[in-house]
Amino acid sequence: MALFYAVIYLPARYYIGVDVDSFETLSVEWRAGLVFSACILLALIFTGLPKALHKVGVPYVIERLNYYNGNLPIWNAVVQFVTAAIGLVGGLSIGKEGPAVHLGATLGGYLAGKAKLPQYGVETLLACGVAGAISAIFQTPLAGVLFAFEVIFLEYRQRYVLPVLLSSVIATLVSHYFIGPLHIFSIDSISSVVLSLDMFLACFVLVVFIVLLSALFLHTQKILWRFSSVSVWVRFSAIAVLTALAAVYFPEALGSGYGPLTDVLSGEFVIYSLFLLVIIKTLLTAFTVGLGIPGGMIGPTFIIGGLAGAQVAQMFESEFIYIALFALLGMAAMMAASFQAPLTALVAIVEMTNSSEVIVPALFVIVLSCLLIRVFFHQESVFVERLSYIGMASSINPLQRYLRQHTVKPVSEQVLSLSAQLLLERVNDLALSVVNYAVFKQAEKWHLVRRTLLLEALQTLDFGPQPWLVVDDENVLMDLTKAVESMPISLIDEPASLETILSWFQATGLSEVLVALPDNSFCLVSRQRLDQFLLEDD
Structure with missing residues (x-):
């Protein structure tokens, strides 16, 4: 000035x-x-x-x-x-x-x-x-x-x-x-x-x-x-x-x-x-x-x-x-x-x-x-x-304003990021985690899997060797692509507000999305959790 x-x-x-x-x-x-x-x-x-x-x-x-x-x-x-x-x-x-x-x-x-x-x-x-x-x-x-x-x-x-x-x-x-x-x-x-x-x-x-x-x-x-x-x-x-x-x-x-x-x-x-x-x-x-x-x-x-x-x-x-x-x-x-x-x-x-x-x-x-x-x-x-x-509104509606004032944090769920082939010891450690979901990358695509499914797959070892076992040198690993049923999921960068992610859901018609956070971690956002958040805060 x-x-x-x-x-x-x-x-x-x-x-x-x-x-x-x-x-x-x-x-x-x-x-x-x-x-x-x-x-x-x-x-x-x-x-x-x-x-x-x-x-x-x-x-x-x-x-x-x-x-x-x-x-x-x-x-x-x-x-x-x-x-x-x-x-x-x-x-x-x-x-x-x-x-x-x-x-x-x-x-x-x-x-x-x-x-x-x-x-x-x-x-x-x-x-x-x-x-x-x-x-x-x-x-x-x-x-x-x-x-x-x-x-x-x-x-x-x-x-x-x-x-x-x-x-x-x-x-x-x-x-x-x-x-x-x-x-x-x-x-x-x-x-x-x-x-x-x-x-x-x-x-x-x-x-x-x-x-x-x-x-x-x-x-x-x-x-x-x-x-x-x-x-x-x-x-x-x-x-x-x-x-x-x-x-x-x-x-x-x-x-x-x-x-x-x-x-x-x-x-x-x-x-x-x-x-x-x-x-x-x-x-x-x-x-x-x-x-x-x-x-x-x-x-x-x-x-x-x-x-x-x-x-x-x-x-x-x-x-x-x-x-x-x-x-x-x-x-x-x-x-x-x-x-x-x-x-x-x-x-x-x-x-x-x-x-x-x-x-x-x-x-x-x-x-x-x-x-x-x-x-x-x-x-x-x-x-x-x-x-x-010129046909433009001078202010936004209350719902847009409310969405703009919040980030994805209140509607997100923490996600563990795993390798597609995981040490059995690491799989066993998942029993101590409270996180419900994990993601892994295969062929440049991200896949979502429930943590409990990984633990159930690990327990099948009691019945003998499984097709998902992988031996690498002296390490025994679980191939997640064969051990559990996973779901491909889209990945986006962290949006500026809930308004942006709501627009993404409406444009794609999808119900879940994986969000990459600035600290190289991930979180899961679902349309259901977003709707629940809006209803709870009415």
Whole structure:
């Protein structure tokens, strides 16, 4: 994340002399030139890439988690890194948080794959990567943890909390070391919040405004998703033209920075219509993301909500209505309504401002915004809606989730590994074992046999020499292929979870399988034991 941040910001500071988000300080030619250059470069990249590498962002992370056991290809993350950096430097209205989530999740999944962890380990590290990425970009460790659960997993998972918290805290410390503290804006002007009738009336007006903006934000994207099959040159050219127009008349709408919001809070930003800027920023971000630019939406929604809150505060002339306070409330409400992540939005605002004064009014606007957007617009998270549009589920069913949280251990049975020709003394020692099954290899195939059958075959020596006796030098051995009736059995490597082995049973129609464990031992898994386990734990 520190590298991603440096790639975005350092070139702009070196060549232009300003931060990458301060586009309003540049000339019109520079602003329009950056926009067109970024769109052309992105179109060239996506034209030369195979279709499989076009899929990036938070919806892609959720898709890979639900349908591919969290396996995120490295090259998609590389494409996300490069293309998001180009879009951000070019002034397109996107955020860096979505790409950061993809990069963090890919790193977590890659490390889990290298360590050959079971499925719950893969999901844990993926959650660690997501939380660490958000924490590093915002320097908000608790919000990073909640984002991973509310937005990616769509549920709270207690068994993942400790490692995810650790990852989030360490990511924040590393971000502080490499980037320095990120002070987005100060709210020193808010000394206390008076919970008056005027305050809650203004909050309700803000809720209505935020709900309408969130609906506009999503439904604009839904319309544009229909054009996903259109050539990238057509789509990105349209984005370039619209963004260039904004660069001429409303340069504050460019990029993902908090400059306009900071200026509003400080009183330095004077514009003839703050309301118009909010609408333009909403539509421009929805248009850019909806037509396929690989960027995030979290940062822009913060800006949209903050400017909307400032607009509502200006409508009320009251000593209890602070512009800074309502900017914070707008940020929280817009994020919560757009992504259905109420606790993430609340904690992010508290951590970013180091203030607890906003908690009560923030809860009011967050809860109402989330409820109204669901009741009147039947709207889920933007990411969930995107997955639903392409025919994919945003979450897995309870049975799949339960199976993914367990390895084969609770449904397995220990198996002895024997040679096809075994010393009689070794066969006799099996009487002391409590293991019921043994396996041996013959002609590159594994065979399963009951331990008791081997002991019964050994007892037939009381009636004289047997056809399975083999004399090798001074050793007397039992040929297991002739002594007992065995059953050929398939061998597989240890699966990541019970979901994988259930799928194997369903695909093959077999009832038993031999599983090779990492310590070179074996265990036997049967469909019957798996069914019993599920019934017992219901």
